[in-house]
Amino acid sequence: MDWSDDGTLRSRQFSDIYFSPDDGLAESRAVFLAGCHLPEAWTDRRIFVVGELGFGTGLNILALMDLWRRERRAAGHLHIFSIEAYPLAREDAARALAPELADITQTLLDLWPPVAPGWHRISPAGWNLTLDLFFGDVAEGLAAWEGQADAWFLDGFAPSTNPDMWTPAVLRAVADRSVPGARLATFTVAGAVRRGLTEAGFSVAKVPGHGRKRERLEATLTGSRPAPASPPRVAVVGAGIAGAALTRALGSYGVSATVIEAIQPGAGGSGFPAALVTPRLDAGDQMLAGLAAQAVRRAMALYREIPGAVIDQGIIQRPGRKARPHRFERIADLPVWAKGEMRTLALEPTNLAPPPGTDPDANLGPALDMQLAGSVRPQVILSAWLAQAHRVQGHAQNMTFRPGGGWHIGDDQGRDLGEFDWVALAAAQGCRTVTIQGQPLPWPLGCVAGQADWVVADAPPVSGPQAWGGYLVPFDDAGLLFGATHDRGEEHPRVSTYNTQRNLSTLAEARPDLAEALTHHPDVKSRVAVRAVTPDRLPLADALPAAIVEQPGLAVLTGLGSRGFAWAPLLAEHIASLIVGSPSRSAGRRLNASNLAASVNGCSLGALIVFAAGAPHVSHDLLRVRRLGSGRIGLHACLDRQRQPVGLNCAKTLLQHGPDPELPRLQ
Numbered sequence: 001m002d003w004s005d006d007g008t009l010r011s012r013q014f015s016d017i018y019f020s021p022d023d024g025l026a027e028s029r030a031v032f033l034a035g036c037h038l039p040e041a042w043t044d045r046r047i048f049v050v051g052e053l054g055f056g057t058g059l060n061i062l063a064l065m066d067l068w069r070r071e072r073r074a075a076g077h078l079h080i081f082s083i084e085a086y087p088l089a090r091e092d093a094a095r096a097l098a099p100e101l102a103d104i105t106q107t108l109l110d111l112w113p114p115v116a117p118g119w120h121r122i123s124p125a126g127w128n129l130t131l132d133l134f135f136g137d138v139a140e141g142l143a144a145w146e147g148q149a150d151a152w153f154l155d156g157f158a159p160s161t162n163p164d165m166w167t168p169a170v171l172r173a174v175a176d177r178s179v180p181g182a183r184l185a186t187f188t189v190a191g192a193v194r195r196g197l198t199e200a201g202f203s204v205a206k207v208p209g210h211g212r213k214r215e216r217l218e219a220t221l222t223g224s225r226p227a228p229a230s231p232p233r234v235a236v237v238g239a240g241i242a243g244a245a246l247t248r249a250l251g252s253y254g255v256s257a258t259v260i261e262a263i264q265p266g267a268g269g270s271g272f273p274a275a276l277v278t279p280r281l282d283a284g285d286q287m288l289a290g291l292a293a294q295a296v297r298r299a300m301a302l303y304r305e306i307p308g309a310v311i312d313q314g315i316i317q318r319p320g321r322k323a324r325p326h327r328f329e330r331i332a333d334l335p336v337w338a339k340g341e342m343r344t345l346a347l348e349p350t351n352l353a354p355p356p357g358t359d360p361d362a363n364l365g366p367a368l369d370m371q372l373a374g375s376v377r378p379q380v381i382l383s384a385w386l387a388q389a390h391r392v393q394g395h396a397q398n399m400t401f402r403p404g405g406g407w408h409i410g411d412d413q414g415r416d417l418g419e420f421d422w423v424a425l426a427a428a429q430g431c432r433t434v435t436i437q438g439q440p441l442p443w444p445l446g447c448v449a450g451q452a453d454w455v456v457a458d459a460p461p462v463s464g465p466q467a468w469g470g471y472l473v474p475f476d477d478a479g480l481l482f483g484a485t486h487d488r489g490e491e492h493p494r495v496s497t498y499n500t501q502r503n504l505s506t507l508a509e510a511r512p513d514l515a516e517a518l519t520h521h522p523d524v525k526s527r528v529a530v531r532a533v534t535p536d537r538l539p540l541a542d543a544l545p546a547a548i549v550e551q552p553g554l555a556v557l558t559g560l561g562s563r564g565f566a567w568a569p570l571l572a573e574h575i576a577s578l579i580v581g582s583p584s585r586s587a588g589r590r591l592n593a594s595n596l597a598a599s600v601n602g603c604s605l606g607a608l609i610v611f612a613a614g615a616p617h618v619s620h621d622l623l624r625v626r627r628l629g630s631g632r633i634g635l636h637a638c639l640d641r642q643r644q645p646v647g648l649n650c651a652k653t654l655l656q657h658g659p660d661p662e663l664p665r666l667q
Contacts, residue, residue, distance in 0.1 A: 001092070023211070025100065027187075028063040030210040035185025035218050036151035038064070039071035044228055047077045047253065047582050051149035051177065053138055053165055054156035055084035057096040058108055061131065065104050068129060075254050079582050080131045081149065083141035087115050087133075111301070114338025118290045119144075121298050121573070123252065125305055130252070132583065138165050142173040147583020149178050150225075154186035159193055168196045175200035180223025189215045231255050232553075232579060235409060235420040236389075237396045237434070238427035240270035241378065241564045242557045244385040245572035246424050248302075251388065253580045257424075260409065260417055262395040265382045268428055269529040272452055274475040275565045276465060277303070278315055278373045280537075283330040288538075290336035295570040296372050302569050303376050306384045311375040311475050312464050316345065317368040318510060320469045328368050341372040375465045375473045376565060392417055398435045399423060401551035422553045422579045426572075428532040429491070431558045436549055444534055445559055449493035451528040452483030453500050460517045470506035472514065482507045482518070484562070495526045534559040541571035543578045555579065 042048035052060060061080060068078050088096070090112040097105045113120035113133060122131040134141035138156075152174055156165035164170075171193070174184070186193065189206055194217065197204050202219035209216045234250055236243045239261035250257045261267075277299050279292035303309045319328065332342050344366035394411035401407055409417040425431045432443050459480035465473045473481040483503045487493065508515035518524065534540060540559040546552070555575045560567050577584035 001088075024059055025063055027210050028060045029067075031187050031216050032060050032153040032155070032185045033063060033067055035207075035216065036153070036183040038151065039067055041151060041183060042073065042076065042078070045073070045076060045150065046228055046231065047079060047580060048151075049079045049081070049147060049149045049179075049583055050151045050153065051145075051147070051174070052080065052082035052153040052155060053170075053174070054154070055082040055087070055133060056155065057088060057093050059097060060153050060155055062097060062101055062104055062108060065108070065127070065129065066101055068127070069104070072128065076128060077253050077582070078127075078129045079147075080129070081134075081145055081147060081583055082131070083134045083136070083138050085135075085137055087113075087135045089115055114297070114341065116293065116338035116341070117335060119294050121301075121570075128252075128254070130582075138170055139173070142170065142177065145177060145583060147177060148182075149174075149583075150182055152178065152182065152184040154184065154188075154193075159188055159190045166190070166193050166196065168199060171196040171200045175202065175221060178221045179226060180221060181225035182221045184217075184219040184221070186217050187213060189217055193217070229581060232421040233406065233419070234258070234422045234424065234579060235260055235407070235418060236424045236426055237409075238425070238430060239265040239382070239386060239391070240268050240426070240428060241275075241382070241568045242426035242428070242560060242572065243424075244270075244382045245568040246426055246557060246575060247389045248385040249569075249572040249576035250579065253576060253582060255576075255580060257389060258418055258420070259386060259389045259391045260394055260396050261391060262393075262427070262430065265386055266378055268430075269450075269531055269562075269564060270378050270382060271529065272378060272481065272527060273454055273456075273479065274311060274473040274481045275376050275378050276315060276373070276467060276471060276473060277376055277565045278317070278370060278467065278563065279566060280563060281317070281331050281368070283327050283334070286334055286336060289331070289334050292566070293336045293341070293372065296566050298573075299566055299569040300372065300374050303374070303381060306381055309376050309380045309384070311377060311473070313371065313374045314464060315370045315373040315375065316464065316466045317370055318466060318468045319367065320509075328366055332368060337372070341370070343369050343371075345369040375475070377475065378565070381565075396427070396430075396434060398438065399554075400437055401553075407551070407553060420553075422555065424555045424557060424575055424579070426557045428558055428560070429530050431532070431556060436554075441544075441548070443540070443558070445540075446533050446535070447489060447491050448531045448533050448561070449487040449490035449528060450484040450531055450562070451493070451495060451499040451503065451526060452481055453503050453524050453526045454479060454481040455518065455521050455524055457523075458521065460514055462511075462514070466510060468510050470503065470509065472507060472511065480514070480518070482514075491530060493528045493530065495528050499528070500524060500526055531561050532558050533561045537561055539567050539571055541567075541574060543575070 111122045117136050120133040159166040204219045206215045234257045236246045236257045237260045279296045282289045397412045398410045406421045407423045456479045459478050462474040485499045504515045543555045
């Protein structure tokens with residue numbers, strides 16, 4: 001891009017300007033806000049959704065935020081979805097945005113996402129507003145977005161220079177992601193665009209343009225707008241990081257959840273004095289690495305909003321004893337990271353000692369400097385996110401569904417804990433003990449017990465958190481957390497001095513000086529908890545389909561393993577979106593597809609549902625498979641969301657070989 005002498009921002013690739021040099025803000029208001037009949041269109045909507053193709057400098061969104069601030073509903077929520085193939089750096093946006101809205105501009109710039117492909121979420125505090133940005137190809141972004149917009153801003157570069165954004169396929173995708181009666185506005189009146197919108201189902205009209213442009217387009221999708229929905233009654237079972245994140249996400253839509261807790265907040269794996277927020281490091285799966293990066297970015301952004309929640313920004317990941325050559329270099333080179341988020345760091349005696357028993361001169365490869373990651377205080381986060389929740393003490397055990405009455409939850413003492421439209425299970429291993437109509441759900445969940453140890457004072461100084469086969473996390477003035485053990489299958493662990501010695505031995509691999517000092521520390525504290533894990537170590541995060549539970553309104557967020565503080569905020573927002581009917585990114589479906597498919601191998605369940613979210617010709621269908629004995633898997637049914645048979649031949653092709661190494665890749 002180039003800046004002209006009069007301050008106009010121009011794209012060299014498309015030979016077009018980003019906005020009018022005369023009065024870009026006035027043009028945005030006239031073309032897009034007035035063109036979509038805002039604010040009148042949102043007056044009766046609890047959640048109003050705006051989609052945009054062409055985020056550019058963010059000027060249209062700035063104008064929309066200004067209007068929302070002045071004319072919003074008291075209990076309403078504005079959800080914006082915007083795609084940009086060529087995102088601007090923050091400094092360029094700051095130079096371009098309108099000075100007359102300086103305070104809103106600063107709000108947007110303070111949350112400006114890094115230039116990295118994929119999803120980025122912005123939710124400024126106090127605005128009742130969510131902005132989902134997708135940096136990448138327009139077709140890819142539309143395909144990945146699961147939402148229905150009430151209004152669309154089409155603001156890409158001119159069709160003559162940027163035809164890919166105005167193809168009939170793109171315009172059909174816009175129509176498919178619109179509610180009946182949705183309004184659309186754009187500056188162009190090109191004949192191909194008018195015809196494409198008409199063929200997609202819009203009623204299109206030319207109207208007087210703004211400034212030097214004689215005409216512009218307004219369009220309305222045929223059909224009547226749906227009636228506004230009432231806020232649902234929601235129960236969240238569990239008060240660890242998963243339950244707290246769900247409570248916060250629902251609260252952002254004005255839904256006050258009832259939190260059912262068996263003991264107290266953080267009684268399980270979220271109850272340690274510090275926690276790491278790190279991405280799953282995957283050198284071979286770019287899609288998964290990108291999702292993990294998005295999860296950590298979102299988590300850290302939300303934690304930074306809580307006073308005192310973040311301890312340190314940045315974590316050093318050092319290679320372990322069995323480090324694979326060049327693995328960290330491959331991870332750092334993945335295109336999913338923004339500049340400076342993930343880089344290699346040479347091992348030096350001053351910061352990272354080689355493990356004992358290895359040649360000091362051996363080339364162990366570099367460490368990773370993970371600047372997007374961080375360490376946090378769990379109790380500060382749980383207290384902030386659960387502060388306004390209605391909390392009910394009880395061990396949720398059985399749920400029954402009564403037509404017309406919703407879900408009824410009973411505890412292990414036979415008490416009725418309430419009646420709800422939606423129930424979100426977020427109780428880690430506790431999800432396995434919940435029954436539906438007296439029957440357990442077939443969770444592919446295992447358990448891994450872990451003990452961590454810490455001192456609260458007089459710890460040797462440490463510059464920041466580090467991870468390898470273990471971890472160390474400085475906190476408060478002179479506290480230090482180190483750990484942790486991993487004992488598979490142990491459901492009822494106890495604290496032991498043996499496990500403390502194991503953790504000290506692990507600590508000695510990275511910092512023998514610290515291990516020696518802490519061995520003689522007079523007050524080492526310990527805690528043990530159980531992590532819920534899935535066969536492929538990916539979370540379960542979605543609403544359960546009718547093929548598993550016939551009644552609607554049941555969701556799950558579990559299987560977070562040792563990365564609960566990294567995964568929970570993003571996935572909780574996905575589930576909250578499903579509950580309130582707001583747009584969602586498809587993170588939860590992809591995770592379910594992977595881990596449920598993987599769990600077929602060696603599965604002892606009578607039946608299992610596999611989400612086939614990305615398989616050819618069976619996108620978003622459900623494959624129900626059953627065990628035939630001798631490790632063979634047979635097709636039971638293939639259903640779409642209306643439980644109608646679809647894609648049967650394709651499903652047979654995918655599953656005919658049974659549980660082979662390719663099956664976990666089914667998505």
